[in-house]
Amino acid sequence: MVIQPGPVIFNTLHLPEPWKLSTYVSAGGYSALRKILAENIPAETIIAEVKTSALRGRGGAGFPTGLKWSFMPRQFPGDKYIVCNSDEGEPGTFKDRDIMRYNPHALIEGMIIAGYTLGAKAGYNYIHGEIWDIYEGMERAVEEARAAGYLGDNILGSDFSFDLYNHHGYGAYICGEETALLESIEGKKGQPRFKPPFPASFGLYGKPTTINNTETLASIPYIMREGGQKFLELGRPNNGGTKVFSVSGHVEKPGNYEIPMGTPFSELLEMAGGIRGGRQLKAVIPGGSSAPVLPGEIMMDCTMDFDSIAKAGSMLGSGAVIVMDETVCMVRALERLSYFYYEESCGQCTPCREGTGWMYRVVHRIEHGQGRPEDLDLLDRVAGNIAGRTICALGDAAAMPVQGMLKHYRHEFEHHIEHRKCLVQSGAM
């Protein structure tokens, strides 16, 4: 697997033992934190810098980070928390794993700066349970930071105290949803909470809490070191910075590519070595499995940023780019994705619990030659009835792939129903 280094996230990758604290420091790491503490930089100034950077949340929704931070009631006298969402389980996404593997201290420094800015006394980093060696590596990195005086009481001799802990998941995609994640840290089933109240007022243990994705927080040290303007200029207006794109599927070189926001998709595909075995590009899921699929020709005109992909009718999401070549049967692809959402629905809301099962069963029967002519309208209806009617966004996440597939590849589904077999002949998948 390939990793393309960049200035913000994979900035230690060219050095030996890139994950070590000493390596990170040699690349300018922890200097932003030192400066903030030495000069007592006010929280407002930090939030303003993050707003200037146009950093948008890397967890899927693309919410402006500076704005999110400004919602936190910093003057609230009790405990407050910063939580990092490293529960990366959106099919296609594997960037946070490599961030924690190769540059854990960028995340730790980002969380400490966030803790300082938001007035948090502690932070929790919730790590996907399946990547156990990464959890162990993060445990070591936190110990290293604590031993060097970056965590604990009176950090670097200042009057700021903050500590950081890793918490692991154990096999539940829904815990990536921020309020399910909080429930999970509290030692409960990971069932999303009804919002409002939002975590900024009622979060972990009922205290004000800010939740950000791993890559979001790992971008903070660069912004505070080099300035928000410089980060913004790495990308494009309203889409600051570089971003790590996880490219999977039918490319020669799957991997994580840290590239400027706004890079043309065609360039990213070229970096990833193009389509495997000289085949033709068929379709791309541009932002993790929940993002509607886009035909290759539409993707070839897109740039990799939130606004361009949204305009084309999909989402940049987590930046997970799933590439499919001409051998892929879209009915089969959707069958597997529908099964995933059915399997992972937490079951609290009827439209999601019943709807995900229904969609899976219908796509399954179409794939297995038992589709009925009315099935496509049925799928449209079920998907339309889930979206917007549930406690959390998993409902929409389950409906969007169905809607995207029916929009662009309806003829493949019709062929399956009519001829009881696949339109795609070569059938690698």
Added chain:
Amino acid sequence: MSMLSAESLALIDKEIAKYPADQRQSAVMSALRIAQVEKGWLSTETMDFVAHYLGMQPIAVYEVATFYNMYNIKPVGKHKLCVCTNLPCKLMGADEIADRLKKKLGIEFGETTEDKQFTLVEGECMGACGDAPLLLVNNHRMESFLNEEKIDALLDELKNK
């Protein structure tokens, strides 16, 4: 006498220390994981012990153990193999890997071999799709970039353990 070894209890205590003093139940996921590593699976007695240790209602512990799918709430073979078959892995040949395992072990997903050596399960995305196809051995060891030779070598290695 305690249900868990002194080593396991020391590990659990380290986890409890991560949370505010009045939030011991936050360590339940770690405690169940540690208990499972020691015992192989989570019997009612083990879960009751964890509940008692953390000051939780037993039912609250059962809820957690049944919600997260890496906990073994029934006995499993000595080696639990969990193959990711989600779309990105499927595009890279996860189905062929799963078929090879099923054929060699003579079991389907969700089954355990008669000699209780192997359990095969189907997994969801593990956040490692760039290394596909892949599987987990007993939750904590990931085997990546699988092919037929690697599968054969892995099964040989595990059989002799």
